[in-house]
Amino acid sequence: MAKAWIHDKWLKSAQVTTADGHSRKVEPPSSVKRSLAMYADEPGKAKVPDDFRSKDFGKGARWEVRWRVDGTGRRKLFRYRADAEAFMAEIEDRIRSNRYTDPRDSRRPLSEVADLWQQGLAGTVKGSTEGRYRRELRCWVLPKWGEVALKDITTVGIQHWYVELAEGTAPYAGKWGSGSPLSASSIRSAGKIVLGSILDVAVENRWLEANPVAKAKVPHNRAVQRRIYLTPQEIKTIAGQMDEVNATVVYLLAYTGLRIGEALALRCGDVGLSRNRINVLRTQSVDANYLLVETLPKGNRTRFVPIPSQLLPRVKALLEGHGPEEYLLRGPWGGRQNTANWRNRVWAPALQDAGMKDIEGLVIHSLRHTYASLAIKAVADVKTLQAVLGHASATETLDTYADLWPNRTGEVAEVIGQDIRI
Structure with a gap:
């Protein structure tokens, strides 16, 4: 006792x-x-x-x-x-x-607990996520907190570090270049998730009484990157700088809402022509060692997306003469394309040739945003759009594209007014 x-x-x-x-x-x-x-x-x-x-x-x-x-x-x-x-x-x-908590245990440096945390990391998250966590630990967390005793890591200190991360002045140990300002989501990942999870291990082992990360608040983004919605003519202009296969990649991203990793992982057998839809069963990703792998789509959620009738001839042309296990959107030698190569060797030159490379915020993901804008313009309800985009919830869809839904409060007031009797 x-x-x-x-x-x-x-x-x-x-x-x-x-x-x-x-x-x-x-x-x-x-x-x-x-x-x-x-x-x-x-x-x-x-x-x-x-x-x-x-x-x-x-x-x-x-x-x-x-x-x-x-x-x-x-x-x-x-x-x-x-x-x-x-x-x-x-x-x-x-x-x-x-x-x-034993006072002597609270004097352990964070790096010691980080080693223990890393031992239990493999297999608990996707390989790409594991790689990102390890990179954030190496580049951001350990340079600031590695040699600091657990007892000296405070909520106030973490709050100051968040500000440094947002301003680009935090200690950095990346392999190349120097640290740049981080977005709120990146700060949340390095601070709330990585540092927070390491300190959770300390709490679970009774080396700390409470986790100081819990009450630290992530700064809001000071500048939000502009989101680009393309017009059908702009989509056609970009696709016009590519060969037929890669033009189809652009059209599929813009008119089905696929992510680029999902599109390049499609097999011919994923296309259901009888129902005019594509089954999204996998996506390109990287493992903890940054090697290309294919995993379940984001959030481990498979889904299907409808194919607009205007795209069916292009899709059928890609299917002709190819088996169900062959890639649908093949590279020059008939094999798999990867996301990084497609971005650098196909997308970037096409923007350059189309005279659109200097449009701030224009990235491959803009094609997916464009699909959302067109669907909302076509009066798609939020649950349908959520299902097609593969979002975790309708709330995520609303939060992402709240600016696109028209403000119809005046119409609501008018309809309600028809039933008012004064």
């Missing part, structure tokens, strides 16, 4: 011999204790007989809190008894409520 008590380092019991020749211990009388209390800062002036003086009398702090937990003894010194009593009460409360 855990136990805590207070020990007086300055006084001791005296050994006295009684008249019948027996020896017994005598505790310091209250008069001795009162005298020493009066001269706590000058113990030499107190009236304390030598028999009651310990070998440490007058040296250092007087009061020592001692406690045992998990079979191990601990101690801490205090100058005043009131402070010692308050600490003892706190220690006993923490032990009883299973919140006790």
Whole structure:
């Protein structure tokens, strides 16, 4: 059973011999204790007989809190008894409520806990996510907190670090270049997820009482990247700079809402011509070592997307003469294309040739945004759009494209007004 008590380092019991020749211990009388209390800062002036003086009398702090937990003894010194009593009460409360942390464990550097966290990371998240977490740990978390003791990592300190990340002034240890300002989502990943998960391990091992990340707030983005919605003519202009296969990639992204990784992972057997739809069963990604792999789509959610009738001839042309396991959107030599190569060797040159490379915010994902804008213009309801885009919830769809839904409050008021009788 855990136990805590207070020990007086300055006084001791005296050994006295009684008249019948027996020896017994005598505790310091209250008069001795009162005298020493009066001269706590000058113990030499107190009236304390030598028999009651310990070998440490007058040296250092007087009061020592001692406690045992998990079979191990601990101690801490205090100058005043009131402070010692308050600490003892706190220690006993923490032990009883299973919140006790060993002060020596709280002096562990974060890097030690990070090593333990990394050992349990593999297999708990997708390979690409694992790789990102390890990169954020190496580039951002360890340069700032690696050698800092757990007890010295505070919510205030983390809050200041978030500001540094947003401003691009935080310590950085990337392999190339220097640290640049991070977006709110990147700060949340490095801070709330990576640093937060490491400190969760410390809390679970009772090396910390609470996780200081919990109450730190991620700064809002100071500048939001402009979202681009293309017109059908602009889509045609971009596609016109490409060969037939890659032009079809552009049209599929813009008119079905596929992500580029999903499109390039399509097999011919994923196309259901009888129902004019594509089954989205996988996407391109990378593993923890940045090697190309194919995994379930984002959020582990498979889905199907309808193919507009105008695109069917292009899709049928790609299917002719190819088996169900062959890639639908094949590269120049008939094999798989990968996202990075397509962006650098197909998309970027096409923007250059179309005179659109300097449009701020225009990226491949703009084609998916364009699909959303066209669907909303066509009066698609939010649940249908959520299903086609593969969002986790209707809330995500609304939050992402809230600016596209028309404000119809006036129409609502007009309809309600038809039933008002005054």
